[in-house]
Amino acid sequence: MTISVITMNILNSGSMIKNSIYDCVILPLDKTHNRAGNITIVEGQKNFPFEVKRIYYLYDIPGGGDRGGHAHRELRQLIVAASGSFDVLLDDGENKKVVTLNHPNYGLLVVPGIWRELMEFSSGAICMVLASDKYSAEDYLRSYNEFIQWRSLK
Numbered sequence: 001m002t003i004s005v006i007t008m009n010i011l012n013s014g015s016m017i018k019n020s021i022y023d024c025v026i027l028p029l030d031k032t033h034n035r036a037g038n039i040t041i042v043e044g045q046k047n048f049p050f051e052v053k054r055i056y057y058l059y060d061i062p063g064g065g066d067r068g069g070h071a072h073r074e075l076r077q078l079i080v081a082a083s084g085s086f087d088v089l090l091d092d093g094e095n096k097k098v099v100t101l102n103h104p105n106y107g108l109l110v111v112p113g114i115w116r117e118l119m120e121f122s123s124g125a126i127c128m129v130l131a132s133d134k135y136s137a138e139d140y141l142r143s144y145n146e147f148i149q150w151r152s153l154k
């Protein structure tokens with residue numbers, strides 16, 4: 001009896017399963033090189049951590065402009081600097097780190113439940129996002145306070 005109660009407590013303990021910024025890693029993408037230039041292909045789930053259901057990209061970002069400033073409850077994303085460079089600030093409510101993206105055949109995996117801000121866009125930068133699901137306004141945590149409260153309930 002005692003053992004099963006302890007087991008249930010462990011299973012219910014949010015801290016055992018909470019994502020952290022250390023789960024957000026840089027992944028190399030496929031690259032085929034020849035004299036005519038490079039091509040990167042994402043096809044199905046080959047060498048890729050999730051099935052891509054949506055792709056969107058940010059461009060014509062004004063100098064000094066910031067994007068992001070939110071977290072997702074469920075969505076997984078791979079963020080790629082398709083052109084130019086920018087920084088991604090990741091925050092799990094306890095730790096923060098800044099990742100610079102500046103090459104089109106590397107992507108930053110952002111797992112659910114991580115606050116992110118995009119900044120320091122170079123001129124002409126294109127931020128391409130491969131996402132695990134369709135757009136859902138309900139999946140967003142748009143205020144930092146809401147994000148911290150949501151994490152504390154996990």
Ligand code: TYD
Pocket residue numbers: 054056058066067068069070135
């Ligand atoms: P948002 O994700 O808030 O952009 P960012 O955080 O990069 O500044 O999206 C900006 C607006 O575009 C917002 O009103 C929601 C809308 N939107 C869609 O309708 N579909 C999408 O796939 C995305 C990413 C955004």
